[in-house]
Amino acid sequence: MTKETDEKPADGCPEGSPPLGNAARPESILVPLTHPNGVSIFPELSPSEQEQLSLEALDQAEESIIADSAESTDGGAGDNTSDGTASDAGYDSDSATSASTSAMSSVRDYMYENGRRYHRFREGSYNFPNDDVEQEREDMKHAMVKLLCSQKLHFAPIGENPQEMLDIGTGTGIWTIEMGDRFPSAHILGIDLSPIQPDWLPPNVRFMVDDVESPWLHPRNHFDYIHSRHTVMAVRDWMKLFRRAVEHLKIGGWIELQEIHHTPKSALAGGNGELPSDHPVARFWKHVTDGLAALGIDLDAVSDGRLSDMMHRAGFTNVTERVLHVPIGTWPKNKVLKTVGLYWRTILLDGLQAIALGPLTRGLGWNREQVELLLIEVRRAYFDNAPLMYMPFHVIYGQKP
Template sequence: MAEPSTAPGAIEAIAPGEHVEEEDDFATSDYDASSVASSSASLTSSVYQHAYENGRRYHQYRHGTYPIPNDDAEQNRDDMKHAMMLELTDGKLFFAPITGNPGKIIDLATGTGIWAVDIADKFPGASVLGVDLSPIQPLWVPPNLRFLVDDIEDDWTHGDDWDLVHMRCISPWLKDEVKVLRQAYEHIKPGGWIEIQELDARANCDDGSMTPDAPLSKFFDTAERAVKEFGMKFRAGENLRAPLEKAGFVNIECKVLKVPIGTWPKDKKKRLIGLYCKTAVSDMFGAMAAKPLRKILDPVEIELFLAAARKDLDDPSIHSYEKYYFWMGQRPSVEG
């Protein structure tokens, strides 16, 4: 099977001295995340309990499983990444080649539930389920959507015959990704699809404007070291072919898109995408500083380290970007 498709060519940068709108002048995206509320229905009070560490809030249910906060700041970052993804894909919620209207769709590690809400609106005849450790999903949702608080690494209890299983920005945090994928495989209907959407968690550069030892680049490398302390793989999204194959999936393909970090591109739409990504990365600094980075650095080191990375993040002469991977795999229609 072919390797991931080559990312598009280099993104054209703004020429030195060329005038463009300031970041504050960007029009609002067509994809509004503001309607996502942090409440849910039909849940016991115990799952609403939270733990607090270093000024950030974490889910209490299975506390420690996921070392990233679930507070408003993190929810806003999650929704911003969704808006960024829709701009990047021209509004596509998935790339898996599903024909017709899917009947059953499940979103594993749904987060705020914003993808699940959009997919339920897109396919009103489908039954949609979002599953997450945190009960932070909205109360008012399409009638064909429901949410469930559960650990997706537990034994599967979410029913069968799914047409599409969706996962996004969760692979790095899984302790046993093959188990999760194998369970998904076993409960997808024959001929159904899985799609996993992941950023590569790197500050890439094509034109030499950023060196490998630049603070922004080193942030991602240091974050990778930090999450290893929790038994997790920060860059799992780059290497999902083997886990998908081990789980039994066939027709595995990967679409790769470039996501600029910052408003340095010449193209206005790419600048908007870059603004979303820059803001998400900046917010990620705080999420990583609150817990994971403290495993390998002391608080003073973290403050100095992130100050240097933020300086790079705000420098329009640095033309960095992340890669967005869209992995697709199919359960065979007929199994031998």
């Protein structure tokens, strides 16, 4: 799904922007595709086969994901293993057995060591912890987005020689560091409320503790590109942020947001695209959304073109919105999207308590026991592939005229 809010030239693209077809894709996808711990995801496939699979995954994610019938029609919540934990019916017996085993083990072994759970949200603007476990989960989110997007780090047509970049809410800094490697002539600044970034950096990358919703310390007309991802749970005043971005971007510079709308949908044929409101996962996210609203944060801000509309009203032109589908679970037929779904479900499950505690206790006045009771059925429901659950991933970018 693509929403373009400005008039375009005859080729169907914003002025100065490449087409959304092959020309907008990376010249060469980084293959072989690997998990964050370096283990190959598809060792049985050649680099060219992996590249083709990755491009097909991006096309399907933007149009319509094809479900794996073995995954989506079993109607259950997965098989139970001997230790009582749930696993995906059919996934371990997929034709790519080694890839499936590698995905299941390396995702969890590398990213979630010691089975650690989150016990609190950090106070203030950001609603996730910043401990080691949360940092690992954030890095997994980065890996998931790269898989979903055919390894693209950005969609805005920033050219090959941007000089000054800003990454808002940089977190562990993993995106900023990779952009520093990709654009060695650029100066890239990552800002965050927490000084949790590594010390070893490319020479053109630096980090600073800063609050993007406070007055900016940077010169006007300074940046070529401003990037923000996974900040919808933190930003309270998007219009103020966009107006400041207009002030601090150079003429012709770009801003890009990459945000997931955390309201689960259903890809079932013949349905209306909505997950039933009484489904445990839908109810969970409704509670989280209500709790964050009580704390001054609109988790639905990314929906219905609202951010792109605000971006336009703030003065940006060539505003473009692309929406990709992030599957929850291993129901897609495409092996890349199957792995994306495994990653995303793992991210959601391992952060379940951390996601819930702050909004539900601080925002809705629940006690911890009530939260834990809710999470029991939510964990079980996440393993059910039958509803073909997914979440929309919005890529929104605009240019300073």
